[in-house]
Amino acid sequence: MPDPVVLARALFKSYGSFEAVKGIDFEVRHGECFGFLGPNGAGKTTIMRMISCSSPPSGGELTVLAMRAWLDGRRIKRRMGVVPQENNLDEEVTVLENLMIYARYFDIAPRVSRPRAEEFLRFVALEDKGDWPIPRLSGGMKRRLLIARALMNEPELLILDEPTTGLDPQARHLVWEKLRSLKRQGVTLLLTTHYMEEASQLCDRLVIMHEGRILVEGSPREVIERHTSPQVIEVFEPPRELEESLAALEPVADRAERLADRWLFYTTDGDAFLSKVRSLPVVPSTVWLRGGTLEDVFLALTGRGLLE
Amino acid sequence: MARTVTPAGIAVRTGRRSLLRDIVRVPDVRVTKAWRLWQRDAAIYKRTYKFNILPNFFEPFLYLLAMGLGLGAYLARIKGYRYLDFIAPGLVATAAMFGTSFEVTFNCFVKMQFGKIYDAVMSTPLTIEDIGLGELLWGTTRSLIYGTLFILIASMFGVVHSWLAILTPVAVALTGMMFSIIGLSFTAVIPIIDMFSYYWTMFITPMFLFSGVFFPLDRMPGWVQTVAWFVPLHQAVNLMRSLILTGDAAAAGRAALWILVLTAGLFVLPLNLLRRRLVK
Numbered sequence: 001m002p003d004p005v006v007l008a009r010a011l012f013k014s015y016g017s018f019e020a021v022k023g024i025d026f027e028v029r030h031g032e033c034f035g036f037l038g039p040n041g042a043g044k045t046t047i048m049r050m051i052s053c054s055s056p057p058s059g060g061e062l063t064v065l066a067m068r069a070w071l072d073g074r075r076i077k078r079r080m081g082v083v084p085q086e087n088n089l090d091e092e093v094t095v096l097e098n099l100m101i102y103a104r105y106f107d108i109a110p111r112v113s114r115p116r117a118e119e120f121l122r123f124v125a126l127e128d129k130g131d132w133p134i135p136r137l138s139g140g141m142k143r144r145l146l147i148a149r150a151l152m153n154e155p156e157l158l159i160l161d162e163p164t165t166g167l168d169p170q171a172r173h174l175v176w177e178k179l180r181s182l183k184r185q186g187v188t189l190l191l192t193t194h195y196m197e198e199a200s201q202l203c204d205r206l207v208i209m210h211e212g213r214i215l216v217e218g219s220p221r222e223v224i225e226r227h228t229s230p231q232v233i234e235v236f237e238p239p240r241e242l243e244e245s246l247a248a249l250e251p252v253a254d255r256a257e258r259l260a261d262r263w264l265f266y267t268t269d270g271d272a273f274l275s276k277v278r279s280l281p282v283v284p285s286t287v288w289l290r291g292g293t294l295e296d297v298f299l300a301l302t303g304r305g306l307l308e
Numbered sequence: 309m310a311r312t313v314t315p316a317g318i319a320v321r322t323g324r325r326s327l328l329r330d331i332v333r334v335p336d337v338r339v340t341k342a343w344r345l346w347q348r349d350a351a352i353y354k355r356t357y358k359f360n361i362l363p364n365f366f367e368p369f370l371y372l373l374a375m376g377l378g379l380g381a382y383l384a385r386i387k388g389y390r391y392l393d394f395i396a397p398g399l400v401a402t403a404a405m406f407g408t409s410f411e412v413t414f415n416c417f418v419k420m421q422f423g424k425i426y427d428a429v430m431s432t433p434l435t436i437e438d439i440g441l442g443e444l445l446w447g448t449t450r451s452l453i454y455g456t457l458f459i460l461i462a463s464m465f466g467v468v469h470s471w472l473a474i475l476t477p478v479a480v481a482l483t484g485m486m487f488s489i490i491g492l493s494f495t496a497v498i499p500i501i502d503m504f505s506y507y508w509t510m511f512i513t514p515m516f517l518f519s520g521v522f523f524p525l526d527r528m529p530g531w532v533q534t535v536a537w538f539v540p541l542h543q544a545v546n547l548m549r550s551l552i553l554t555g556d557a558a559a560a561g562r563a564a565l566w567i568l569v570l571t572a573g574l575f576v577l578p579l580n581l582l583r584r585r586l587v588k
Binding site for chain 2: 015052053054055056073074075077078080082084086087088089090091092093097101102104105106107153
């Protein structure tokens, strides 16, 4: 089995007295899509910056493509692509020129970078926008262009920091499709996201982070199986007179939550629980039965409070 | 297999970094990589130069006409030279200073802070120091464009009096590199773009007015001359005037040496300050 693409042992990062990453272990294997999930401030971006050799680790070990992160930065970055969270394209030049300028940083000559740029523009469905100025592109187009740009050096490892934040559903699905196609071509993907659906759709394995630590690790299915009940009953805006009888159902469920506008019951047998709800003296107007999701795990682990 | 990870406490280096150690380190810089950033700047300049260069073409005319011919008509000769001849070399030095100063202050700050361009480039094999050197080289290039253009235009007014003037482009490049280093260092440390007004009104403009471009300083009190010796633009003006007007090779050499020493001494400063700002 080849070395892992990324290997972190007791990885630590502090800014002054603030500890952003508090000693974490993980490894990313060849050809997989690995996700970092977590609320804002969990340390995801810090990890991405360390892996992409933009920021030196403060402690622990971090190996990328079998080289030491940061210390071997130039050589690592040659074989890696980075899609940043914020658009940082050269606004003054065209789409095609953006790709060719970027390729030059990797010493790729124009006679190579031009056909390659055209190929990747086709890949991200921007082939007819090559001569467009950047300000004319929509948010989704810019993000796709950033992906094309990150591919210009034909990287073995592609790092994406919140690749679909701020995109509309059409644009998001297109990005997902492209990322899956890259994975099929053998590119190892590493992404951060706080969209649970994105993680379920794309990631082979993921970690959920909170306050600089990894809370859980595994495939999306494993994480759901291990950390939440398979089924969830949601009772929306229950009538006031049901308050007590719903509270009485709490011990029957694996776990229950009372939110401002609804009750959530986590259970292994949704149908049985549903019939209990149906037999209440007043049947609540909206009751849902759904499967447990990554979002349930995420919220259970990181809490429902705003993390700011 | 899913697992819960509970990391152990680890001893690590923490605490504030020392400013001195950040500034005097040997930068991780390669000219071949910096060149890539220069090419990026040049590619973007190429798209806008037609609009950029025209005003820069007229500016020398305006100064030479207004000050040299207009004001000069009322003035006695300075050290035996026409006023126009006296100010033209100083304006070459000034053109070199302005040529880079806009670039390494406002333009670089916008690229760094708002465009996040340096973040993008830092995820390629370039280091932040390569980026810094690339900006210095590009700033110097702009100085070279504007300074050389100025002397070419000015020479049509008959202001060139010495064969040493063929060294003007070298002197302009040297001056441009010096002001690139000073300007980029300032850019690397200011928190907000508004602080450039300090750079311009307390550094650039006073230098422009009091560095001996428009009147000689040698009849000023001794302390003025002492202060002037430390002013970068004053040395650049002396250099240009020695090359273009007086043909005094020794004076040119002294001024060039002064600029060279400052440039070499401060060379790592902007690179390390940028690193200190952007590498966290």
